[in-house]
Amino acid sequence: METTTVNSAELGRIFNALPESYVVVDPAGVIVAATDSFLAATGATRERVLGIDITVAFPDNPDDPDANGTTVLRNAINGVVSSGEDAEIPPQRYDMEQPDGSFDTRYWKPTFLPVFAADGSVEFVLHGAVDVTAQVVADQE
DSSP: OOOOOOOHHHHHHHHHHOSSOEEEEOTTOBEEEEOHHHHHHHTOOHHHHTTSBHHHHSOOOTTOTTOOHHHHHHHHHHHHHHHOSOEEOOOEEOOEEOTTSOEEOOEEEEEEEEEEOTTSSEEEEEEEEEEOHHHHHHHHO
């Protein structure tokens, strides 16, 4: 059986087409890739978020004094980088900024997976985010 290999451009297209919402950040939290489904779920564009710190690209809602999404996100990424282990946290409120500057209430079920370099260090963190807003809101009623 012949093995097929893919080049980096093909691998990028495959990653972008994944139906799940994923974003890849470097150890400092800078976004290096995002699936089309992540961009659709967050209302972002690649041009706006690639090369930007994830907590800057997706800030806390300034109108919510209890907003802590950026802190939880940063701590989870740092934890994966330092431990080299997966992290899954409970559903987290993390509102999404709309084009008009307002924020839409959202709840996400986040996961974090290390991507290792050849030397065994964490080179990237793969962050998955499932929008569970409808479920959380229904549970609160």
